Amino acid sequence: MSVTRVRRWLPGLLLVAPSIVAIAVFVYGMLGWNFRLAMTDKHDEISEGGFVGLENFIGIWDQQRWHLSVNHAIVFTAVFVGGALVLGWLLAFLMEKGIRGEGTFRAIYLFPMAISFVATGVVWRWLMNSGTGERAVGLNRLLDGLGLESLQWQWFRDPDWGMAAMAVPAIWQMSGYVMALFLAGFRGVPEDLREAARVDGCTEWKVYRHIVLPMLRPVTLSALIILGHISLKAFDLIVAVSGKQIITDVPAVFMWVAVFDSHDPAKGATIAAYIVIAVSIFVIPYLIWSLRKERR
Amino acid sequence: MAAEVVQAPGSRDAGDRGAQAVRRARWTRGVRLAVLAAFVLVFLIPVYVLLVTSFKPLTEADPSRAWALPEVWTFEPWRVAWEKLAPGIWNSVLLAVPGALISAALGSMNGYVLSKWRFPGADLVFTLFLFGMFIPYQGVMIPLVQLLVSLNELTGLNGVFYGGIPGLVLAHVVYGIPICTLIFRNYYVTVPDEIIEAARVDGAGMLRTYRSVVLPVSGPAFAVVIIWQFTALWNDFLFAVFLTGPQSWPTTVMLNNIAGAQTVPYSQQMAAALLASIPTMVVYVVLGRFFMRGLMAGALKG
Structure with missing residues (x-):
């Protein structure tokens, strides 16, 4: 390579170099370090920790709490991702042809995004208070007032479906974002395309079925990935609503407990590694897919 | 969206059909609005x-x-909540303002180079950056804590890196590099290459071109990134809970402590939650346009 060409791009590389080093160390280096730690028996803070291979990764499946937290994460993810997708799509669908006051509607649906999950958790813990009957506050009291006492339940303290309740504030917080994504998707469908289909005798329903919805697939996939990875990392909201209770335990909270309460770095690293694996399984294909699309 | 929307031609006369369509359109609009x-x-x-x-x-x-x-x-609950939360709010300001500014400066330089002053392998670097946007931070947290602890020991600055605001700013700036770079890169792609080339031909180097050509048009991207990072840093709980101590707890951790205590009445908890949300809500109301763009950038190119 000629010297002049190197001179041309070398300053650029130098300018980005600090960031490259930072990402290399803090992202890839530390992910590797974490996996390395997960393969040791450093189960307290003083010991050196010898290499034990995949022992921790296998051993954790013997713990009931791990099974619980994985099940909880699955229920939470299913309800949250499904709920936010459906609600966000519905709101976008109702608005896509333009409606009076659209700016106001959008601003209201989106404002929860600007608030921390911790603040959200404070109010939703009150709303989802498990007291019933005379002691009912929050939504249970509201149901009572509406004459729907039979619908009162334990919310996130319900042993079977508590995590579904936990997903409600998350849906409240994120569906406006999904709406914005879908609205951009709807608006990205060229109007002449719809008009052409109408001229060809398509009913409005068929225009949606055969023209609009297929063109929304990439947006749906993006929304799915974004919601999914948020869901697997869910931590703030759960801690803010219910703290460290086993009844709403998820891997992210379990990892926190392992590090700070059990003082077991190897166990914390193992749980963290599983979260990384779960997220990577669908983020990496998505990144490859979207970069290929961009290049085209 | 009923299936019988379009009548077979000639089944009714056109005027009647038109009136019916108008009525139906008005009706569906009413339902949508409701x-x-x-x-x-x-x-x-x-x-x-x-x-x-x-x-x-x-x-x-x-x-x-x-x-x-x-x-x-x-106003009593607000007064008490303010007393309890004020140190955290101050910590959050010290965290979010410098953090957002440093992130924007880094992102701007990275985005500029990766779109306009590319080096061999720039695409690969960008892709590797992007993965950093999606990693669950739990996966780096234990090593990060260990590194910051040893930085404390190495420098003899106790409570600066681990347990202090500077360490938290460092973490946020580093893990914010991917999204900030992405937003700036996508913005600079829309700047015509010809302008850059012209500056190059005139003998301007990389930094001159950046300062005199690129920076003056970067306003909107800076707004998006600063707002995005400010909101993210202000609302963060995960990094704060792992990396800070009582002296450096930001708003979110303090709020969680206030709300988690059984003895604090609901009125104070709610006032504290509102207080903690005011800065980001103000940003959202005043600069919502830029906030939206940051959100959309987070979705890559949907």
Whole structure:
């Protein structure tokens, strides 16, 4: 390579170099370090920790709490991702042809995004208070007032479906974002395309079925990935609503407990590694897919 | 969206059909508006609860009055919440303002190079950056804590890196590089290459071109990134809980401690939650346009 060409791009590389080093160390280096730690028996803070291979990764499946937290994460993810997708799509669908006051509607649906999950958790813990009957506050009291006492339940303290309740504030917080994504998707469908289909005798329903919805697939996939990875990392909201209770335990909270309460770095690293694996399984294909699309 | 929307041609005369279509359009618009308005009410329920509860005196804490407006409005809960939360809010300012500015400066330089002053392998670097946007931070947290602890020991600066605001800023700036670079890169792609080339031909180097050509048009991208990072840093809980101590707890951790204590009345918890949300809400209301763009950038190119 000629010297002049190197001179041309070398300053650029130098300018980005600090960031490259930072990402290399803090992202890839530390992910590797974490996996390395997960393969040791450093189960307290003083010991050196010898290499034990995949022992921790296998051993954790013997713990009931791990099974619980994985099940909880699955229920939470299913309800949250499904709920936010459906609600966000519905709101976008109702608005896509333009409606009076659209700016106001959008601003209201989106404002929860600007608030921390911790603040959200404070109010939703009150709303989802498990007291019933005379002691009912929050939504249970509201149901009572509406004459729907039979619908009162334990919310996130319900042993079977508590995590579904936990997903409600998350849906409240994120569906406006999904709406914005879908609205951009709807608006990205060229109007002449719809008009052409109408001229060809398509009913409005068929225009949606055969023209609009297929063109929304990439947006749906993006929304799915974004919601999914948020869901697997869910931590703030759960801690803010219910703290460290086993009844709403998820891997992210379990990892926190392992590090700070059990003082077991190897166990914390193992749980963290599983979260990384779960997220990577669908983020990496998505990144490859979207970069290929961009290049085209 | 009924299936029988389009009548077979000639089944009715055109005028009648037109009137029917107008009526139906008006009707569906009414329904859409009603459903959207109903959702507005649902979305505002938590806001109502926060506001109403935060102004209630302790004497009105009875469950039977849970949804009622206060009979006597009081600022007492707000006063107490402010007293408890103020140190955290100050810490959050020290965290979020420098963090957002440093992130924007780094992102701008990276985005510029990766779009306009590319080096061999720039695409690969960008892709590797992007993965950093999606990693669950739990996966780096234990090593990060260990590194910051040893930085404390190495420098002899106790409570600066681990347990201090500088360490937290460092973490946020580093893990914010991917999204900030992405937003700036996508913005600079829209700057015509010809302008850059012209500056190059005139003998301007990389930094001159950046300063005199690129930086002056970067305003909107800076707004998006600064708002995005400010909001992210202000609202962060995960890094704060792992990396800070009582002296450096930001708002979110303090709020969680206040709300987690069984003895704190709901009115104070709600006032604290509102206080903690005011800065980001103000940013959202005043600069919502830029906030939206940051959100959309987070979705890559959907």
